[in-house]
Amino acid sequence: MRRAVLLMPLLLYAQQQPYPPIGPDNSSETREVLRRINAAGPNQAPDLRLKQERNYAGTSTDVEPYGGVKPYKEHFLKQMEYTGPGRAEPEPADLKTVRIGFIGPIQSTVSIATGGRSHEEALGRKMLAGAQLAIEQANARGGFIKRGIPFEMDVVNDNGLWGSTGNEVVTMAYKRPTWAILGTIDSANSHIAIRVALKAEIFMMNSGDTDPTFIETNIPWTARCIGDDRQQGYLLVDYMIRKQNHKRIAIIRSSNRYGRFGVREVRDSARRLGRPIVMEMAYKVGSEDFSLQLERLREVNPDAVVHWGDARESALVLNQMRQLGMNQPYFTSDRSVSPEFTQLAGANAAGVISGYPWNPDRKDPHLEQFREAYRKRFKEEPETFAAHAYDGMNILLWAINNAGLNRAKIRDLIATRTKPWPGVTGDIPFSSVLDDMGDVFLARFDKDRWTYHSREELQIPRGYIPTRERVNRQLESAK
Amino acid sequence: MRHAHLSIVLIGAAFCQAQTPPANAKLPFVYTRWKQFTKADGLPNEHIFAVKSDGPRIWVGTEGGLALIDKKSGKVKSWTEKDGLPWRVVSGIDVNHKTGEVWLSLFGGGLARFSGGRFDHWTQMNSGLVNDVAYGVAVENDNVWVATTAGASRLNTVSGEWTVFTEKNAPMEEIWNYGVHYGDGKVHLAVWGSGVLEFDVATSRWKDYLDPDGEMEIDLYRDDGIVHVITTGANYVDKVLWVSTYFGVCRYDGRNWRAFYNQDSGLPSDFNNNLRARSGSEAWFATDKGAGAVMDAASNTWVAYTRDPLSNTGKAVVTRDKTVIETVETGLNLPHNYVVSMDVEGNDVFVGTSKGLAWGIGDGYYAGLRERPKRMSRIGGGAR
Numbered sequence: 001m002r003r004a005v006l007l008m009p010l011l012l013y014a015q016q017q018p019y020p021p022i023g024p025d026n027s028s029e030t031r032e033v034l035r036r037i038n039a040a041g042p043n044q045a046p047d048l049r050l051k052q053e054r055n056y057a058g059t060s061t062d063v064e065p066y067g068g069v070k071p072y073k074e075h076f077l078k079q080m081e082y083t084g085p086g087r088a089e090p091e092p093a094d095l096k097t098v099r100i101g102f103i104g105p106i107q108s109t110v111s112i113a114t115g116g117r118s119h120e121e122a123l124g125r126k127m128l129a130g131a132q133l134a135i136e137q138a139n140a141r142g143g144f145i146k147r148g149i150p151f152e153m154d155v156v157n158d159n160g161l162w163g164s165t166g167n168e169v170v171t172m173a174y175k176r177p178t179w180a181i182l183g184t185i186d187s188a189n190s191h192i193a194i195r196v197a198l199k200a201e202i203f204m205m206n207s208g209d210t211d212p213t214f215i216e217t218n219i220p221w222t223a224r225c226i227g228d229d230r231q232q233g234y235l236l237v238d239y240m241i242r243k244q245n246h247k248r249i250a251i252i253r254s255s256n257r258y259g260r261f262g263v264r265e266v267r268d269s270a271r272r273l274g275r276p277i278v279m280e281m282a283y284k285v286g287s288e289d290f291s292l293q294l295e296r297l298r299e300v301n302p303d304a305v306v307h308w309g310d311a312r313e314s315a316l317v318l319n320q321m322r323q324l325g326m327n328q329p330y331f332t333s334d335r336s337v338s339p340e341f342t343q344l345a346g347a348n349a350a351g352v353i354s355g356y357p358w359n360p361d362r363k364d365p366h367l368e369q370f371r372e373a374y375r376k377r378f379k380e381e382p383e384t385f386a387a388h389a390y391d392g393m394n395i396l397l398w399a400i401n402n403a404g405l406n407r408a409k410i411r412d413l414i415a416t417r418t419k420p421w422p423g424v425t426g427d428i429p430f431s432s433v434l435d436d437m438g439d440v441f442l443a444r445f446d447k448d449r450w451t452y453h454s455r456e457e458l459q460i461p462r463g464y465i466p467t468r469e470r471v472n473r474q475l476e477s478a479k
Numbered sequence: 480m481r482h483a484h485l486s487i488v489l490i491g492a493a494f495c496q497a498q499t500p501p502a503n504a505k506l507p508f509v510y511t512r513w514k515q516f517t518k519a520d521g522l523p524n525e526h527i528f529a530v531k532s533d534g535p536r537i538w539v540g541t542e543g544g545l546a547l548i549d550k551k552s553g554k555v556k557s558w559t560e561k562d563g564l565p566w567r568v569v570s571g572i573d574v575n576h577k578t579g580e581v582w583l584s585l586f587g588g589g590l591a592r593f594s595g596g597r598f599d600h601w602t603q604m605n606s607g608l609v610n611d612v613a614y615g616v617a618v619e620n621d622n623v624w625v626a627t628t629a630g631a632s633r634l635n636t637v638s639g640e641w642t643v644f645t646e647k648n649a650p651m652e653e654i655w656n657y658g659v660h661y662g663d664g665k666v667h668l669a670v671w672g673s674g675v676l677e678f679d680v681a682t683s684r685w686k687d688y689l690d691p692d693g694e695m696e697i698d699l700y701r702d703d704g705i706v707h708v709i710t711t712g713a714n715y716v717d718k719v720l721w722v723s724t725y726f727g728v729c730r731y732d733g734r735n736w737r738a739f740y741n742q743d744s745g746l747p748s749d750f751n752n753n754l755r756a757r758s759g760s761e762a763w764f765a766t767d768k769g770a771g772a773v774m775d776a777a778s779n780t781w782v783a784y785t786r787d788p789l790s791n792t793g794k795a796v797v798t799r800d801k802t803v804i805e806t807v808e809t810g811l812n813l814p815h816n817y818v819v820s821m822d823v824e825g826n827d828v829f830v831g832t833s834k835g836l837a838w839g840i841g842d843g844y845y846a847g848l849r850e851r852p853k854r855m856s857r858i859g860g861g862a863r
Contacts, residue, residue, distance in 0.1 A: 041788065041789070042815075042834060043786065043788035043789070043815055043816070043834070044788040044789070045788075045816075056696045065692070065694045065696070065697060065699075066692065066694070066697070066699050069699060071692075071697035071698060071699045071700075072697075072698050072699065072700055072701040073697065073698040073701070073740060073742070074696065074697050075695070075696050075697065075698070075707075075726055076695075076696055080750065081767075082767075083767045083768060083816060083817050084767070084815070084817040084833045085815055085817065085833055085834045086833075166587070166610065166611075166612035166628040166629070167587060167610075167611055167612060170568075170586065170587030170611075171587070174567070174568060174587065188653075191653070191655060191671070191672065192612075192628050192629075192655060195628060195655060195657070195671060196586075196587075196612060196628070199528075199570075199586065199614075200586075212695075213672070213695055216695040216696065217671075217709055217725070218709070218725040218726060218750065219725065470697070
């Protein structure tokens with residue numbers, strides 16, 4: 001009781017702060033980072049506290065790769081730094097707006113990178129709406145505070161002909177300069193984009209690509225504000241194997257990069273836990289008939305099926321499974337948590353479980369505030385890509401408002417942030433590789449709605465997460 | 480008086496090597512004469528994406544134009560878009576020694592040829608170039624290879640024929656090409672996410688080099704292959720393949736691999752933007768914390784060049800394995816420690832940084848290790 005009384009003023013104070021907290025940040029951490037980066041000369045790399053972790057991505061010992069061998073080197077434990085001279089670039093005068101790039105799949109097209117007809121526009125348009133709302137709210141609060149000029153979003157499609165993503169980022173870096181970029185969803189396009197961002201030295205926030213390898217590139221110019229397929233895969237595996245004791249799991253997935261890399265942690269973790277995937281089948285994006293893949297899966301008699309791909313295909317696969325008399329539990333990736341999936345799947349959707357990067361059922365006034373504003377602006381409910389883009393754009397706005405118009409300093413503020421960003425999708429704590437290490441959830445469809453469940457709520461066991469680096473500890477046997 | 484004496488001693492100590500090797504130690508050559516070029520000298524921009532030494536000239540590709548340095552006079556001539564350069568960001572340079580043509584990869588601008596004072600321009604919209612975001616270029620006989628973000632393209636400059644290499648006709652797990660190099664009859668592509676691809680010109684056959692452990696977050700064994708599939712550069716010299724990555728570097732002699740990391744060698748940082756190999760036992764690496772040169776791979780002997788960020792001076796640190804065996808004050812060497820590009824020609828080295836170009840003059844250069852002439856123990860003079 002006494003503790004509650006003591007906390008009350010703090011809670012009231014917090015509620016009085018405008019949300020999202022993109023304005024001047026007077027926290028001691030931000031002030032100290034600004035002091036250090038502003039004091040650094042053109043030839044100096046400022047002395048910033050680099051994140052150092054003992055374990056990569058919360059991986060338990062029993063699912064570590066080559067668990068029986070001490071590796072020669074572990075990557076991604078110590079944060080990369082930017083040591084170039086960018087912080088000495090002067091701020092430009094005479095700007096009328098502060099431009100922030102947006103790159104996402106918003107127009108239908110054909111892409112070499114994604115291997116055919118584009119398929120992510122529905123997600124990209126929601127992402128654009130979330131980012132747009134963040135910009136409009138920031139402008140309603142005075143725009144770029146130091147100069148009182150508005151933010152402006154430079155919106156481009158990520159999925160043009162002949163791998164145009166790189167060209168678009170070049171344009172945003174040099175031809176129509178922006179200060180930072182939000183994007184994108186497709187994994188191939190995200191990789192193309194950050195290769196340019198690294199060379200051109202402009203920060204990219206990713207809010208929609210859950211490919212684990214996106215962040216495993218060791219470059220200091222990108223961050224991600226959505227829980228990735230590694231985290232979702234770990235939770236799904238823990239649920240399927242450690243809790244439900246499934247022994248014969250099969251995988252069916254899209255043949256694109258999303259499917260190929262999405263299931264990787266499911267496949268590897270299952271094998272390392274002694275339950276190797278009994279069969280993995282791939283299909284071409286846009287397929288209608290999955291009988292070839294499903295008949296083969298049925299022959300190996302799985303006791304659970306995991307699907308990784310888009311909502312449409314996920315529903316079609318599920319329906320055709322049931323038509324074939326395959327009544328195994330169906331686990332999917334987060335893209336199935338959508339009206340498209342439930343409409344197509346109908347009654348078959350009951351009991352489906354998906355990994356999910358956040359908990360939309362969370363009781364949070366900021367989330368409600370966001371939903372209300374989004375509904376008012378777009379006349380619809382916000383979904384996951386909109387919510388994550390809103391968070392990602394707000395992080396960029398916070399960094400720009402506080403660092404000023406300098407790409408390297410914008411990077412620095414985000415990279416050195418130790419406090420989780422209070423997003424509408426939940427707390428977003430950045431790891432050493434600037435990945436979102438916030439909680440992920442399982443979504444379950446029942447009684448015409450999805451509900452979201454934490455590891456703790458479902459009492460899902462997990463393996464031992466070590467407190468020492470692999471190279472500095474004795475080999476720990478899988479338990 | 481006593482204080483003055485002490486100061487002389489301290490200054491003297493500082494001017495001498497911080498650590499002195501044994502008198503009879505075999506040591507590598509250390510560059511102690513450096514020239515620097517910045518915008519003050521006429522460069523159009525100081526972010527040096529590419530450098531190519533070509534006899535009496537140095538071609539410099541920057542984020543804001545192309546430059547040519549006359550080695551003898553030190554004079555700089557430059558070209559920007561106003562002068563006909565098709566796009567200002569020059570990411571790679573190679574010279575066709577048969578024709579004298581200078582080939583430029585343009586970061587977001589395609590491919591250009593500079594010849595006879597004229598720029599010719601190829602893009603993905605007017606040619607067989609697979610993408611305009613070009614990271615590197617290499618001349619192979621009559622062919623010009625371009626590493627782009629959506630595959631590699633090859634232009635036959637005699638027939639005008641283009642060939643595109645992607646996952647359809649080459650073992651590219653990913654198509655995100657980063658670097659290209661031709662040497663000893665082989666073209667090597669460094670591909671982000673796909674290791675190194677080797678194209679044998681005589682047989683037109685491909686061979687791939689991938690990280691054997693297949694994992695992004697670890698290197699299981701040091702010497703089992705490429706240190707990581709995200710590669711940034713590959714050079715093939717004396718039938719030895721050198722590879723740079725953002726995770727460390729490595730060397731393959733056709734039989735054995737050897738990886739080098741900051742933790743076990745003189746490599747200044749594991750973050751390597753590029754490399755240039757001089758021989759099978761010497762290679763230079765462009766890191767974010769200075770220029771690292773393995774001068775004798777067999778003995779893991781390195782020289783790392785860094786500038787002091789607070790003064791116009793710099794040093795060279797000689798290491799064997801991880802042990803520092805000599806530190807040489809060089810005067811100002813690199814304009815900045817963030818190194819982006821490299822070249823070597825003859826006895827000299829050229830280091831492109833994000834704040835200007837450094838030219839290391841190799842008077843008295845020798846390959847490998849020797850008992851060091853005493854003059855090398857003295858301070859070098861920044862030539863600027």
